[in-house]
Amino acid sequence: MTPSSPLAALAGLSAEVFAAGDIRVVAGANQGDGLEAAGEAQPGDIYRLAHAANPRRLLLAPPGPAGGPPCIAEGSFAGQPGEAVTPLWLATLMAPSAEPVEVLTLRLEDSGEVLALPLSPVARSTDYELLSALPPPADLRLSDMACASFAGGTRIALASGALCPVEDLAPDDRVLTRDSGPQPIRWIGRVTQRAAGRYAPVAIAPGTLGNLGELRVSQHHRLFLYQRQGPRLAGTAELLVPAMLLADGAAIRRVEGGYVDYYTLVFDRHEIVYAEGIPCESLQVSEATLPHLPAEIAEDVRRRFPGLEQRLHYGSEAGAEAARLIRGG
DSSP: OOTTTTGGGGTTOEEEEEEGGGEEEEESTTTTOBGGGGGGOOTTOEEEEOTTOOOEEEEEEOOBTTBOOOEEOTTOSSSOTTOBEEEEEEEEEEOTTSOEEEEEEEEETTTOOEEEEESSOOOBTOEEEEEEEEOOOTTOOOGGGTOOOEETTOEEEBTTSOEEEGGGOOTTOEEEETTTEEEEOOEEEEEEEESSGGGSOEEEOTTTTSOSSOEEEOTTOEEEEEOOSSSOGGGSSEEEEEGGGGOOSSSEEEOOSSEEEEEEEEOSSOOEEEETTEEEEOOOOSTTTGGGSOHHHHHHHHHHSTTOOOOOOSSEEOOHHHHHHHTTO
């Protein structure tokens, strides 16, 4: 297996990355080394993300008709447009809470810079013990980067105002949306995942965000937050924030163990729906997001919606620093 085997899983990716040197060994055999040297790392080494580390937005272009490796897209704040990208290592670290944290390292081929792409939340000035650093598996699929999924049992607001468990919904059921009023569901996807690592759901306790009951969603499912007062982050009152970035380990936390049924909802447009009273996004269907969905969902969506290219909802996407300020961290 070569480090470049999961290239197809990265096409169309949009995510926050750090310089690999911002995550360094602070105690252990390789003290002082950054994550760019993960191939020589020793299990047991303690890594820490520098407090002053500056995240950058990485945009990768989806492949053209002829295929080929992913490359930097226009608008990326890391790398140069057209620059090829090669995955190097998948580092698995253990957080102080004993939760596994995965970080993928990527090399920009023109500059030689190595970036660190966290697949799980990484906190600043926190010690993480290295468990392993291996070439990325061939079947690595970054579905958590794109797949907006509700865990089974989540209640969705219908056009009538009634709440219906997501597993009881059916295509053509009319759901209440924030911007378009009642809208029919065009498609519902379901996939069962082991609730571990990047596939473990984020649970939001009742009342935390005004929600009626506990809400469980996939880690990168974005919640819609409206800033009513004070300075506006990202220059707008409306933000889309990935659930994992709001986690505080208490009222909002990642839940490991067992299996989880994830459901995705597709409408004619990328919509904001109400789940347990919290406004959340529907699945955005586009050629940039489809490569990162679980294979069975991506294949079904492509077959049912050929050529569909939905625009992202106009709410700005909040990064890790904005989310930290929102939750008061």
